[in-house]
Amino acid sequence: MRSVPARWIACLLATLSFHNATGAPLPSGEGDAAYEDRLIPADGLWADPEAGDVSYDESGPVRGARIELFKTILKRNGESIQENGVLFGLKRETENYGVFSLEGSLRDGGNDVITAWQRNLAFEGGWRANNGLGMINTPSIDLTRRQYRFFIPTMTMVGGSTEFINGPGTQFSAGIGQPGIYTGIRVPAFLRLPGSVFSAGGQFAPSENWEAGIQVVGATDVFLNPNPHTNFKGPALSTTGMLASAAWKGTGGSIQANIIAVDSNLNGFHGGGWVDGWFRGEAVDHNAGVFRLEPGLLWGNQQIVTDMQGAYYRANYQSRQWQLDGGVDYATPVSGAYHGSTFVTGNARYQVSRDWGLGGGANVRQGLSDAWSAFAFTDNQNAWGSTRLQMNHAEDKARKGSQFTLDQTWPLQQSFRLSTAVSLLHEDSNFGSFNNLGLSIYGGGDLGNNVTIDGNIQWNSKAGSVQGPSTYVNFAVNWRFLPNWMASAFAYENNATVWRPLVVDSPIMNPDLKETQKWNDRGIFLSLRYEFNAGRSAAPLGGLPGDGGGRVAGIVYFDQNDDGRMNAGEQGVANLVVILDGKFVTRTDSTGRFEFPQVRSGNHVIAVQPDNLPLPWRLRDEGRREFVVSVRGTTTLEIGVFRTR
Secondary structure (H helix, E strand, O other): OOOHHHHHHHHHHHHHHHHHOOOOOOOOOHHHOOOOOOOOOHHHOOOOOOOOOOOOEOOOOOEEEEEEEEEEEEEEOOEEEEEEEEEEEEEEEOOOOOEEEEEEEEEOOOOOEEEEEEEEEEOHHHOEEEEEEEEEEOOOOHHHOOOOOOOOOOOEEEEEEEEEEEOOOEEEEEEEEEEEEEEOOOOOEEEEOOOEEEEEEEEEOOOOOEEEEEEEEEEEEEOOOOOOOOOOOOOOEEEEEEEEEEEEEEOOEEEEEEEEEEEEOOOEEEEEEEEEEEEEOOOEEEEEEEEEEOOOOEEOOEEOOOOEEEEEEEEEEEOOOEEEEEEEEEEEOOOOOOOOEEEEEEEEEEEOOOOEEEEEEEEEEEOOOOEEEEEEEEEEEEOOEEEEEEEEEEEEOOEEEEEEEEEEEOOOOOOEEEEEEEEEEEEEEOOEEEEEEEEEEEEEEEEOOOEEEEEEEEEEOOEOOEOOOEEEEEEEEEEEEEOOEEEEEEEEEEEOEOOOOOOOOOOOOOOOOOOOOEOOEEEEEEEEEEEEEEOOOOOOOOOOOOOOEEEEEEEEEEOOOOOOOOOOOOOEOOOOEEEEOOOEEEEOOOOOEEEEEEEEOEEEEEEEOOOOOOOOEEEHHHHEEEEEEOOOOEEEEEEEEEEOO
């Protein structure tokens, strides 16, 4: 077996060889000659910010490579930890065989991550294929992702998958492999688990308004939720599950019916089903559904909602000034093991003027675990930027607390950003009573064209019964010292306690939250990255490939207050797949950030897959975001995920 340095050298050589494979240049015609203005003297014109020499090589097909060396030094609770590794990525677009990409990580400790993709492979009749090999998620038909109240998970595995798509309604997919979980700090690692998993599914559109599909999954000799840090695995589990879905969609509404059946060696045969409906009235959108899920349901080696039946209703109204939504849920166990719960929610926002808005809401749960919460806020656009003042109060049988939060986004010159948050909390619980003052600062900016800085400070005077302040500080700097080279440094210090205020957002009882030990760790992450991008897409007859390109950078974050902005103290979502134009793939890093260094100018679409998104969080618009890239510009995207209400 080769040593780690040897693997790194091999990766670097592959990158450089990929760089030299430029391919044949595209043919040029007479129209490529430069236009000469014979009327206005050149010295009488304003300078064009998008003119000048472009280092981007437009010859040959779209291709690129990235290799990043990482050095991590941590000290956690007195223990020294080091992580060294390489992140790499290769991509190449072909004229007839789609887009090929290879990405992964090589680590000192092994458990390397390697994934190969072939996307957008064209066939006769409008068919397209996506093929994956390596550390991937099992594929799912689109109908499993269009669920308002219930999420059907995928399984992480090392294996292979294939997917054939024809338009928005016809799809077939299959995948098989060995299960595993992602670990690692900055350099991802993949820990293989015993057993095997598979997935297969298909859907079709028998008419313009109808879609139907079946998804089948299986797991053999796997362990449910194993802890990689202990020897406890639990009993070996084998399951086979099937989900059948049928959906109708019209201009004014849609309805989807789902039937699930699962057979396992531990729980036997169980089933269930649910129906989700949506329709739009003259001014109000309505969502409603019923569900019944028997005990013992599993989906492959993943746990899903089980032993529950009930119904829900949601209504939403939006005008130029008003945003109103509310609803009611009722859920009770099929087994009768405990009492059912009724959950009522309502939220409102009124835009008083162009600059002022106010709103509030409340949640009430009665039954198994009585609890309620309420909030009120006002926001204002002013000379100081964007200001939001919010008050929250929540109570259950064990805890009650009130919190005031002031969020401020400050107006700075372009390419700089600064937001602050101040919170004051009082809580009474089984752990005792305490007050907490919280301060958060998030900011950064571009220092010229080559240096970017970002920083985050979070401080709490007290967390639960833990004495003394809780602090978290990080600082990052990126320096592009050559056109294709970037050096980065990220340092942090964490002396915080894992703790959160009471939240009432579900008909299910709140978890029995226990305080954990106070963290005491600090670390520094160093990286050196080389990347190049070249070529342009071949244009079909009558099409335009575009000229020039720019950078796309973004972050996927937990939108805690659901205001559509990333505020100080809100965290990124790690390890989500991000797909550009259905062809090019990357993942969010440990801070939720992603990047496409060189993207053709013009209109594009980003799609974020929710496969590794923790419950109860979800994406709006199925994770799709349309945007425009300008020549030599940077397009920044902030994609928030929100709690299902």
